[in-house]
Amino acid sequence: MATLSTDVLVIGGGATGAGVAWDAALRGYDVVLVDRFDLAEGTSGRFHGLLHSGGRYAVKDPHAAEECVHENRIVRNIASDCIEDIGGFFVTTPWDDPEYADKFAQGCRATGVDCEEISPSQAFREEPRLNPSISRVFRVPDANIDVWKTVWAMARGAQERGARVLPYHAVVGIHRTGDQVTGARLRGHATGEEVDVEARVTVNASGAWAGQIAEMAGIEGVRVLPGRGIMIAMNHRIVNTCINRCQMPTDGDIIVPMRTVCIIGTTDEHTDDPDDHHVPPTEVDQMLEDGEKLVPGFREARALRVWTGVRPLFEDAKASDTQTRDVTRAHALLDHAERDGVNGFVTITGGKLTTFRLMAEDTMTAVSRHLGDERPCLTKTEPLPGSEDHATYMLGERLERKEKHLADEQLICECELIPRWKLEEAIRRRATTNLDDVRRLLRLAMGPCQGGFCIYRAAGILHGLDGLSAEQADESLLNFLKERWKGTWPILYGDQLRQTRLDEWIFQGVLDVQHLPTAEAQEVSP
Amino acid sequence: MRGELHYDVVVIGAGTAGLVAGARLAEGGARVCVVAKGVGSTHLAPGTIDVLGYAPDRVVSPSGAMEEFVVRHPDHPYARLGVDAVAEAVRWFEARVEAGPVPGYRYLGDLDRNYLLPTALGALRPSAVIPETMTAGDSVVMDRVCVVGTRTLRDFHAALCATNLNRVGIPARSVEADIEVDRADQNSLGLARRFDDPSWRAAFAGRLALKLQADERVGLPAVLGIRDPHSAWSDLEHRLGRSVFEIPTLPPSVPGMRLYEILRSALRAAGGRLVLGGEVVSADREGSRVTAVSTHAAGHNSRWAAEWFVLAAGGFNSGAIELDSHWATQDRVLGLPLRGLPAPGEPRFVGDYLAEQPMSRVGVAVDAELRAEGADNVLVAGAALPGAVPWREGSGEGIALASGSRAAQLVLARSGAPAGAAA
Numbered sequence: 001m002a003t004l005s006t007d008v009l010v011i012g013g014g015a016t017g018a019g020v021a022w023d024a025a026l027r028g029y030d031v032v033l034v035d036r037f038d039l040a041e042g043t044s045g046r047f048h049g050l051l052h053s054g055g056r057y058a059v060k061d062p063h064a065a066e067e068c069v070h071e072n073r074i075v076r077n078i079a080s081d082c083i084e085d086i087g088g089f090f091v092t093t094p095w096d097d098p099e100y101a102d103k104f105a106q107g108c109r110a111t112g113v114d115c116e117e118i119s120p121s122q123a124f125r126e127e128p129r130l131n132p133s134i135s136r137v138f139r140v141p142d143a144n145i146d147v148w149k150t151v152w153a154m155a156r157g158a159q160e161r162g163a164r165v166l167p168y169h170a171v172v173g174i175h176r177t178g179d180q181v182t183g184a185r186l187r188g189h190a191t192g193e194e195v196d197v198e199a200r201v202t203v204n205a206s207g208a209w210a211g212q213i214a215e216m217a218g219i220e221g222v223r224v225l226p227g228r229g230i231m232i233a234m235n236h237r238i239v240n241t242c243i244n245r246c247q248m249p250t251d252g253d254i255i256v257p258m259r260t261v262c263i264i265g266t267t268d269e270h271t272d273d274p275d276d277h278h279v280p281p282t283e284v285d286q287m288l289e290d291g292e293k294l295v296p297g298f299r300e301a302r303a304l305r306v307w308t309g310v311r312p313l314f315e316d317a318k319a320s321d322t323q324t325r326d327v328t329r330a331h332a333l334l335d336h337a338e339r340d341g342v343n344g345f346v347t348i349t350g351g352k353l354t355t356f357r358l359m360a361e362d363t364m365t366a367v368s369r370h371l372g373d374e375r376p377c378l379t380k381t382e383p384l385p386g387s388e389d390h391a392t393y394m395l396g397e398r399l400e401r402k403e404k405h406l407a408d409e410q411l412i413c414e415c416e417l418i419p420r421w422k423l424e425e426a427i428r429r430r431a432t433t434n435l436d437d438v439r440r441l442l443r444l445a446m447g448p449c450q451g452g453f454c455i456y457r458a459a460g461i462l463h464g465l466d467g468l469s470a471e472q473a474d475e476s477l478l479n480f481l482k483e484r485w486k487g488t489w490p491i492l493y494g495d496q497l498r499q500t501r502l503d504e505w506i507f508q509g510v511l512d513v514q515h516l517p518t519a520e521a522q523e524v525s526p
Numbered sequence: 527m528r529g530e531l532h533y534d535v536v537v538i539g540a541g542t543a544g545l546v547a548g549a550r551l552a553e554g555g556a557r558v559c560v561v562a563k564g565v566g567s568t569h570l571a572p573g574t575i576d577v578l579g580y581a582p583d584r585v586v587s588p589s590g591a592m593e594e595f596v597v598r599h600p601d602h603p604y605a606r607l608g609v610d611a612v613a614e615a616v617r618w619f620e621a622r623v624e625a626g627p628v629p630g631y632r633y634l635g636d637l638d639r640n641y642l643l644p645t646a647l648g649a650l651r652p653s654a655v656i657p658e659t660m661t662a663g664d665s666v667v668m669d670r671v672c673v674v675g676t677r678t679l680r681d682f683h684a685a686l687c688a689t690n691l692n693r694v695g696i697p698a699r700s701v702e703a704d705i706e707v708d709r710a711d712q713n714s715l716g717l718a719r720r721f722d723d724p725s726w727r728a729a730f731a732g733r734l735a736l737k738l739q740a741d742e743r744v745g746l747p748a749v750l751g752i753r754d755p756h757s758a759w760s761d762l763e764h765r766l767g768r769s770v771f772e773i774p775t776l777p778p779s780v781p782g783m784r785l786y787e788i789l790r791s792a793l794r795a796a797g798g799r800l801v802l803g804g805e806v807v808s809a810d811r812e813g814s815r816v817t818a819v820s821t822h823a824a825g826h827n828s829r830w831a832a833e834w835f836v837l838a839a840g841g842f843n844s845g846a847i848e849l850d851s852h853w854a855t856q857d858r859v860l861g862l863p864l865r866g867l868p869a870p871g872e873p874r875f876v877g878d879y880l881a882e883q884p885m886s887r888v889g890v891a892v893d894a895e896l897r898a899e900g901a902d903n904v905l906v907a908g909a910a911l912p913g914a915v916p917w918r919e920g921s922g923e924g925i926a927l928a929s930g931s932r933a934a935q936l937v938l939a940r941s942g943a944p945a946g947a948a949a
Contacts, residue, residue: 288851299851407709410680420680420710453681453776456647460683470648470689477647485879492875493849497885501843502570509917510572510774512649514880515584517693 002195004164006032008367009183009199011171011213014044015151015353017205019360019379020367022154025161026378027364029371032197033155033163034186036170038437040151042274043207044353045440046309048231048265049147049258050242051075051083052354053140055090055115056249058107059100064330064352065111071355074380076143078357081387082150084395086257088142088242089123090115091134093293096247101136104246108138115140127239129295142242144258146393147353148440153384160385167437169195174202174217174345181217181336181345201344201367208274208312210349219340221317224349226274226310229266230283232491234291235302235448237395238262243294252290259395260416260447261304264291274310279490302499303491304450305484314350331359335366344370412461413454415447423458427465433472435459435480448496451484452503456511474516481507533559533799535937536819536832538806538859539846541566542923543908544838545789545800546615546930549622551836552798554938560793561821561830563805565786566840567909571922572774573748573781575619575655577612577637578604579920588654588924589613589637601866601887601913604921606894607928613637615927616655625795626788630756632658642666644673644745644773646682648690648698652920657781659750659759662743662769665691671698672742673773674734676705678712681776682747698745701737705730717749718780721758731765738766748772748781755784804828806839806859814902816860834937837862837898838907838930841889846910849874849885857890857910862898865891865912886915896933905933 008024010017013035021033035041054068076083092101108115116139123137124130155165168189175182175196183199204213207224214222237257245253251267267283284306291298314332331351336342348363361377368374383390398417402409410420426441435458438444444458445451455477463473492500507513533556537548540562548560578588578595585591589609596605604612616637623633633655635641640652642665650665663671671691675684684700691698705712706729707720720726738744744762750772751758763770774781793800804821810829811817818831839846839859847864849855853874855864866887868874874885889912891899896911898904907929909916916922 303851407711410678410710412680456776457680457683460686463683463686463689470686470693473686474647474690482879486877489875489877489883492885493851493853495845497842497849498845501841505567505570505843505917506776509920509922510570510776510779511645511647512651513647514918515580515651516647516649516690 003198004032004195005198006030006164007200007371008032009197009202010034011184011202011204012206012209013039013151013155013165013167014042014205014207015040015147015356016207016348016351016359017203018151018154019356020203020205020348020363021158021163021165022384023360023364023377023379024367025158025163026382027368027375031158031163032166032199033158034166034169034171034197036168037189038167038434038440039155039165040148040440043309043312044147044151046231046307047147047353048254048256048263049144050254050256051143051145052352053088053142054111054113055088055104055108055138055140055142056244058111058113059103060248061330062107062111065107065113067358068354069112071358072141072143075145075354075357076392077390078379078382079145079150079153079384079387080390080392081384082146082153083392084144085392086142086144086240086242088140088244089127090138090140090244090246091123091130091294092136092246093131094133095293096245098135100247101138104138108140113140127241127243129238129297130243131294131296136246138246142244144242144256145353146259150384152441153386157385166195171213171216174213176217176342179341180343199344201346201370203363203367204345204347205363207349208310210312210347214347217342217345219336219342219345222334222347222349223315223317225313225315226271226276227313228269228271228276228308228310230279230287230306230308231263231265232284232287232306233258233261233263233304234298235261235304235496238295238298238301245294252287255291255294259443268311271310276310277308277486279306279308281490284491300494302448302494302496304448304496305487306491307487312349312351331355333362333366337370346370412457413444413447415449416443418442418444418454420461423461424465427462433462433466433468433476435462435476436483445484449499450488450503451480452499452506455480456506478513478516481513530829530831531559533557533830533832534941535834535836536561536830537836537838538562538819539566539838539840539844539908539910540564540800540802541838541840541908542568542785542789542926543930544836545786545793546619546927547836547838547907547933548798548800549789549792549796550618550931550934551937552793552796554934556938556941559799559801559830561801561804561806561819562839563844564802567843567922568782568786569779570777571779571782573657573779573785574643574653574660575616575633575923575927576920577654577924579640579652580918584652585640587638588640599913603911603914603925603929606892606896607932609637611932612924612928615931618931619927620655622792623788627791628755628784628788630760631784634658634661644687644691646687646747646773646775648687650694654924657772657784659755659772660748660781661771663745663771663773665694665696668696670742671696671745672738673698673700673745674703675700675747676703678705678707678710679714679717679747679749679775680711681714682773687745687773703730704733713778714747714749714775714780715752715778715783717747718752721749721751722753724761727758727761728765731762735766738768743769743771745771745773747775748779749775752780752783809860814900816901816904819860833903833941835904836907836933836937837890837904837910840909842885843909847888855888860898860901860904862904863891863900864888882915882918886918887913889913895936896929905936907933
């Protein structure tokens, strides 16, 4: 069995965990980052993509609002390549309490949210599809963030400083000697091979799964209540500004334009299992209904994909009773030396994506204390790889490039304008055979055809590049199709059903994918 | 309203079923017009005549498997049509191919045995009647195969195809062909136009010959000519001195476009008319009869009155049948009742990608003679019919040919046209 030795082991490759690894690497520590699946495949990769202005929390949770204001400014600067400066509106619809708008304006003033009331007619000029019966509009500095790009930029930045990043390595045990946690045992997803990591400090950044990891270290009472929410990606930029309902945060009150699509979110249902990804049909209907309130005709757009994410809602069984969800959206840093008398182990959970950098900073400041050489945090100013010029992403960048190289670049994914060289580079860099990993890196197959055309091409290119066996290429293709279907079938209607029929014709009719040798082998085995 | 036109029969839909119905009606002496929003699935499907490929195991002989198949699927279009109707329609079709606009191009095969043809992924797909240009790919023959690809065509990956063929025991390898093109991206149609050019083709064959080994069949993407594919294919066989066969690519499908041209030509040769670009937006009815449909194109409506209508507009795939965001399903063309819907409360789709989806068999409700429920003078053909899952069964063209033919025969028989004119 291989053994790795490091200063800091980070368990959980979401935005927080990758942020901790990036922070640790910048402070000059040796770090190992592990995740049971791909980076940002859990909660981080399953949200709507909003970098909060703070407006959402201005009334309900002023402290969270202030954190968002602060972090929004920093993240725009350090992760600019992953950010699109879409701006946001908070709008009062006929279904919202009209008195909330003044409370909102007041809350924004009190918490420092940069908020300006504009006339509805100005808002309609900028967003002509908004519901014409909207009565008040506030402009805030919302942005969107490509979380996969952000997380991989942090991971890559850490790697450049010596960090080791191990996606698809599940923690199967936490090593503990007396009152000291000394690392963890990992098992590789593909090979089943185990790896021991000896670490001076182990960081549990596993979000909604933090209780499970803490239990492996023999620590009780880290209760993370997973709050499941659904999100639906629609096939257009129905709006180009993030649209928030001006009311107390509730279900289905936000539409976030994200690259070529718009995402509506979300619901909030308690679940006992953080791996619960089922999509209740009633919640789909509710999202479409809520979308219609903000943008009449919303239902006529194509729903491309639905997914669920689980918020980690932290409830410390050892602390005083914190009942409401509102309180638990704050992040929680548990130093288990203080809390449980267990050294070398820190848990970071709760929180929200906008504050991932702050969560990482708080965590590493505590870890640095454990390591006895309190080094300063550098993540406030150090740009992530790719964001050195501090220029935010512009929708249309890919199209502009494509137009310049019309004749000399082969386009693999028409929806997301991904040229062949970019796909080949991503496959080489990740050394992956999993097309779903490539999807997250490049947004491959995230557009209207949901992989109907590009995934056969990508499988062919993957097979050719890596000298992959046919078994591996077929498995990769089939797994992608099955994975895609999970997000497709609950929202199939209208033209997207038509699109899906075309995709079925291509894969099941033209290519006969279900009768590949792999599929047949799978059918006969129990 | 741009104007009113009157025909004996208006066929809605220009896929295989609609064009077959139109051509056979015209041949039977009817004044017929095919109106459609656009071309049908010919441009997407591989261009083969699939009759029955899976039931659900791979079918060796469609005619042999049909009897048991219709017993198990009493609501399937084949249960109404019968295997003889499919055979008759295939014979009609083969004759139209030979008389058609593509000189020398032929379809081979019959309903007694399926060919097993490599897909672009290297799976083996059963099909009954296929273009001659694909026959050497039949995997009943286990001779060595060299699959030839080119980087410029992103819709065909030769190496992946060849390695998968190896897995099913067919000795195969792949080579990359050098192709003279002016851009990094070519789709199948763009390449097919190059293959129509004899001198370009000769240069291609000269370079490819150097890479081939003795005794290899050559599998190429199905791009061997669009205007004159027979010449392109036989020229390559001659120049390379071996069997050459086409393998269907991702859409657009070149063999499918040839098929479309053949059927369109049959329709026109018989005096039928084809009008594309007009979506049916409304229908006029008198009691249980449809008297006219209106199409919309370029800002104008046109009204098409007729004694009979053949509805061959497809299903969900074409948008003719729609499931809306309130989960209501409707025939968007004529508003006719549907069959094959999951019962209320039952799932419309299931989470297993490879399983049959409950919404797969939805179509316009018909009686035993393909007459639409609630519309006495509307006959239904092709993918608009309920009860089939053609992309899983490998049955799309068999259903389209037989039901398009049957609809034509029923109309001709009832409208007093000269007996036997459609045969």
